[in-house]
Amino acid sequence: MTSYLLFIGTITAIYALLSLGLVVSWGQAGMVNLGLVGFFGLGAYCSALLTKLGAPIGLGWVAGAALSAVIGVGFCLLTRTLRGDYLAIVTLGFGEGLRLVELNERWLTGGSDGISGIRAPFKDALGELYPWFYFALAWTLVALVAWMLARVLGSPFGRALRAVRDDEKVAAVAGKNVLRLKCQAFGIGAALFGLAGGLYAHFTSYISPDNFVVQLTIYIFLAVTAGGYSRLIGAVFGSLAVMTILESSRFAAEFIPGLSAVQIASLREFAIAVALIVIMQLRPQGVFGLRNERAGSARADAAAPAAAIPAPSK
Amino acid sequence: MSKFDRRDFLVGAAGVGSLATFWPRALLAQGAQPIKIGIVIPLTGATSQFGATMSAAAKIAVSDINAAGGVAGRPIEVLIEDDQSNPEAAVRAARKLIDVDKVVSIGGSYASAVTSAIAPLCYESKTALFTSSGADSITKTPHNGYIFRTSPTVTLQGTRVGQYALELGARKMFFLGPQTPFAQSYIDIISKLFKDAGGAGQGLIYEDKRASYRTEVDQALRTNPDIIVLGGYVPDTSVVLKDLYRAGFGGKKIGFSFGVNQVLAEGVPHEVSDGTASLVPSASEDSTAYKTLIGKMGRPALDSYSCQVYDHVVLTALALAQAAVASPSGTAVRDAVRAISQDPKGEKVSDVARGLKLIADKKPINYDGPSGPLEFAANGDVEGVFFRYEQVQKGKMALLKVA
Numbered sequence: 151m152t153s154y155l156l157f158i159g160t161i162t163a164i165y166a167l168l169s170l171g172l173v174v175s176w177g178q179a180g181m182v183n184l185g186l187v188g189f190f191g192l193g194a195y196c197s198a199l200l201t202k203l204g205a206p207i208g209l210g211w212v213a214g215a216a217l218s219a220v221i222g223v224g225f226c227l228l229t230r231t232l233r234g235d236y237l238a239i240v241t242l243g244f245g246e247g248l249r250l251v252e253l254n255e256r257w258l259t260g261g262s263d264g265i266s267g268i269r270a271p272f273k274d275a276l277g278e279l280y281p282w283f284y285f286a287l288a289w290t291l292v293a294l295v296a297w298m299l300a301r302v303l304g305s306p307f308g309r310a311l312r313a314v315r316d317d318e319k320v321a322a323v324a325g326k327n328v329l330r331l332k333c334q335a336f337g338i339g340a341a342l343f344g345l346a347g348g349l350y351a352h353f354t355s356y357i358s359p360d361n362f363v364v365q366l367t368i369y370i371f372l373a374v375t376a377g378g379y380s381r382l383i384g385a386v387f388g389s390l391a392v393m394t395i396l397e398s399s400r401f402a403a404e405f406i407p408g409l410s411a412v413q414i415a416s417l418r419e420f421a422i423a424v425a426l427i428v429i430m431q432l433r434p435q436g437v438f439g440l441r442n443e444r445a446g447s448a449r450a451d452a453a454a455p456a457a458a459i460p461a462p463s464k
Numbered sequence: 465m466s467k468f469d470r471r472d473f474l475v476g477a478a479g480v481g482s483l484a485t486f487w488p489r490a491l492l493a494q495g496a497q498p499i500k501i502g503i504v505i506p507l508t509g510a511t512s513q514f515g516a517t518m519s520a521a522a523k524i525a526v527s528d529i530n531a532a533g534g535v536a537g538r539p540i541e542v543l544i545e546d547d548q549s550n551p552e553a554a555v556r557a558a559r560k561l562i563d564v565d566k567v568v569s570i571g572g573s574y575a576s577a578v579t580s581a582i583a584p585l586c587y588e589s590k591t592a593l594f595t596s597s598g599a600d601s602i603t604k605t606p607h608n609g610y611i612f613r614t615s616p617t618v619t620l621q622g623t624r625v626g627q628y629a630l631e632l633g634a635r636k637m638f639f640l641g642p643q644t645p646f647a648q649s650y651i652d653i654i655s656k657l658f659k660d661a662g663g664a665g666q667g668l669i670y671e672d673k674r675a676s677y678r679t680e681v682d683q684a685l686r687t688n689p690d691i692i693v694l695g696g697y698v699p700d701t702s703v704v705l706k707d708l709y710r711a712g713f714g715g716k717k718i719g720f721s722f723g724v725n726q727v728l729a730e731g732v733p734h735e736v737s738d739g740t741a742s743l744v745p746s747a748s749e750d751s752t753a754y755k756t757l758i759g760k761m762g763r764p765a766l767d768s769y770s771c772q773v774y775d776h777v778v779l780t781a782l783a784l785a786q787a788a789v790a791s792p793s794g795t796a797v798r799d800a801v802r803a804i805s806q807d808p809k810g811e812k813v814s815d816v817a818r819g820l821k822l823i824a825d826k827k828p829i830n831y832d833g834p835s836g837p838l839e840f841a842a843n844g845d846v847e848g849v850f851f852r853y854e855q856v857q858k859g860k861m862a863l864l865k866v867a
Binding site for chain 2: 151152153154157158161250253254256261262263264266267354355356358359360361363365366396397400404410411412414415416418419
């Protein structure tokens with residue numbers, strides 16, 4: 151049981167990293183990224199391929215995160231005229247496009263065979279302790295990322311992001327470089343998706359394009375929605391809640407008599423959909439709602455006003 | 465709206481979480497300790513067309529074994545988990561089966577990506593893995609003998625389909641299939657067979673889950689093939705067949721058992737599917753095991769994959785009975801499977817109850833299941849498989865021959 155809980159706990163940490171990334175780009179900067187699973191896969195493939203060539207695993211993770219960030223910023227520049235639903239649709243297509251590249255560039259990615267035997271850090275040296283080590287490592291990373299994001303989002307940069315989220319025009323009038331802010335937020339989000347991908351690849355030791363399908367995007371959106379889409383603590387809480395629903399339904403299903411295995415499996419999928427509807431009905435703002443910021447708060451006073459050069463108008 | 469606050473949500477989530485921790489223990493406390501066998505099969509998602517019959521077959525195997533007194537007095541229990549046609553979900557399911565339920569073996573695993581994902585978990589935790597996936601790469605992993613494949617490999621299936629296509633008199637072959645671990649191998653294998661026979665072969669790999677394959681079909685027909693090999697699963701093969709019909713293709717069509725089968729025959733109009741041939745890995749034609757199983761399921765025919773799931777459960781049970789160890793384990797299963805499945809001196813058995821009885825009497829057996837003679841090479845690949853040559857005739861799969 152312990153090793154199972156450690157495994158699920160580690161996967162939850164990876165979900166939490168993805169959720170934190172989504173909070174930055176969606177919750178803070180207002181850009182819906184339905185292609186997050188694409189960046190997740192990008193990080194996973196980048197790290198897996200680099201470490202195959204002999205690079206250290208730490209470098210693989212950094213490279214995976216960096217590559218995702220670069221692609222994310224590039225993507226953001228390409229789609230700079232798109233907002234809201236239109237951006238969401240394009241990100242969805244982009245994520246799927248990345249999966250198709252992974253599927254068809256067989257010389258690089260092995261196609262749908264995937265990549266197996268991905269190295270795990272210190273696995274032989276640690277032996278029995280390895281699951282504990284990876285669990286601690288993953289959650290330490292979550293804590294570190296959450297702490298750094300809390301600092302960044304609490305700064306004037308974070309306030310400017312929220313201004314862009316709430317109204318791009320107002321932010322531009324107030325002299326904020328909207329495109330740059332959006333690219334930065336999207337890039338930070340993409341970097342976190344890539345980092346989560348690297349963690350995932352070296353944890354399960356096998357990746358294939360089938361790992362990176364839209365289903366995971368939906369789970370992460372559910373997590374972030376449940377937790378409160380603009381809050382870091384909400385992302386972590388939401389990931390725990392989603393994993394609890396996903397895994398506990400596995401055990402609960404054994405106690406429903408008279409249902410076939412197919413019906414039980416369908417009910418479990420159904421539970422996820424119902425959970426999303428119930429949350430949207432009862433508490434659309436999530437468990438941790440949007441925080442109101444007062445202009446005159448101590449933090450805002452302490453921060454110096456940003457450079458007041460107006461962005462060029464369109 | 466205000467009645468459901470943050471505290472209620474937290475209490476609820478914590479409650480569900482703690483229940484998840486304690487339920488399995490409550491299960492263990494009841495009655496005699498059953499031997500647990502895990503089944504990871506697609507019940508939802510793109511590859512789930514056989515999920516229902518696979519789980520039914522696993523349950524029939526359990527009742528057959530338990531009706532015969534179980535293994536050394538202990539009943540068998542199968543735990544069926546959904547892989548959601550997704551390796552990520554499959555890994556979580558397999559982890560639960562291995563760590564929480566302590567299963568001795570995992571059976572069923574169907575899609576090659578799913579099997580590749582759960583294979584390391586199985587051989588690292590010394591759990592036997594029985595799979596019905598075809599990708600050649602699976603048994604090339606460092607599995608120390610823990611993987612048994614009951615389905616013929618891609619290479620074998622491709623060769624047989626190619627040979628049959630030549631037998632039908634075809635000279636120009638075109639392969640249409642989705643991007644899978646085996647698509648390119650099929651094209652290479654079948655094209656080579658055609659070239660060696662003085663014909664020609666080409667292939668096109670298309671994108672899965674599309675609503676129309678008109679472009680791909682047009683591209684295929686431009687080469688004037690006299691036979692089209694359908695390499696997809698049921699959903700995309702149905703679409704390709706419809707588009708071939710619309711394009712007025714008059715040549716021969718041949719597919720694999722995972723694409724051209726009863727589910728497909730029932731799902732598309734007769735004029736679209738009529739005459740499409742299919743090769744199904746199977747037991748010999750007069751296999752009593754197969755006939756008994758379809759009788760118990762109340763079906764006129766059964767796909768090979770569900771038969772294999774039945775055999776995965778039976779092989780585990782017979783191997784454990786043969787091993788006669790105090791604490792059943794995946795290693796015991798691994799070490800005893802070949803003794804009960806391919807002992808040349810053993811009595812041919814196709815009924816699990818009879819097999820268990822002979823093992824109890826210390827007599828050697830050679831189990832032949834509904835899915836085939838079940839003989840494994842050193843690397844875990846199945847050997848000596850028969851194929852059922854079938855053809856869709858008026859919405860039904862008609863048997864042409866067994867070879």
